[in-house]
Amino acid sequence: MVKLLVGHKGSGKTKTMVHMANSAVASANGSIVFINKDSRLMYDLSYRMRVVCMEDYELITNTDEYIGFIYGIISQDHDIETIFIDSILKHADVKLEDLEVFLGRLALASEKYGPDFVVSLSADPSELGEYIDNYEILNK
Numbered sequence: 250m251v252k253l254l255v256g257h258k259g260s261g262k263t264k265t266m267v268h269m270a271n272s273a274v275a276s277a278n279g280s281i282v283f284i285n286k287d288s289r290l291m292y293d294l295s296y297r298m299r300v301v302c303m304e305d306y307e308l309i310t311n312t313d314e315y316i317g318f319i320y321g322i323i324s325q326d327h328d329i330e331t332i333f334i335d336s337i338l339k340h341a342d343v344k345l346e347d348l349e350v351f352l353g354r355l356a357l358a359s360e361k362y363g364p365d366f367v368v369s370l371s372a373d374p375s376e377l378g379e380y381i382d383n384y385e386i387l388n389k
Contacts, residue, residue, distance in 0.1 A: 251356045252385045254369040255377070262369040263335055265388060267293050269367060270333045274298045279328035282364075286339045299326075303340050312351045315341040319358065329364040337370050345372060349380045356383070 254262040266283075267290060274281045274295045281298040283290070288302045301322070303309065309318050323329060337343050343351060348370070355366045367387070374381055 251366045258371045271295050277330050279330040282332045284334045309341045312347050316354050323362050331365045334368045
């Protein structure tokens with residue numbers, strides 16, 4: 250399952266996602282992964298979750314490589330319950346026009362391999378198109 254936090258910059262998406270991730274790790278039976286652009290949230294997140302800073306992987310430059318990277322994370326730990334991806338539009342040159350395919354691929358990965366995804370993106374839902382109705386928006 251793919252869930253979204255959608256809104257403009259400064260609307261509290263990251264704070265909400267950090268709270269959700271910390272709550273998830275407190276009650277999880279498996280692993281929680283938090284993917285962020287940089288290390289600025291490192292001390293806000295529980296030490297019990299895997300935090301991935303994408304600035305350490307600057308050679309990931311498009312959505313195909315990013316999906317491959319996520320498959321690598323999933324393959325190294327089959328107990329992952331949730332993968333949080335903060336501010337996806339700031340990672341790997343992901344653009345609004347890439348989101349429909351990207352989110353669809355995350356949904357397939359979730360269905361096939363098990364982890365849920367929570368993705369935040371800085372955009373207005375009206376900018377995203379009808380495909381957005383396929384996903385649960387957590388901050389309506």
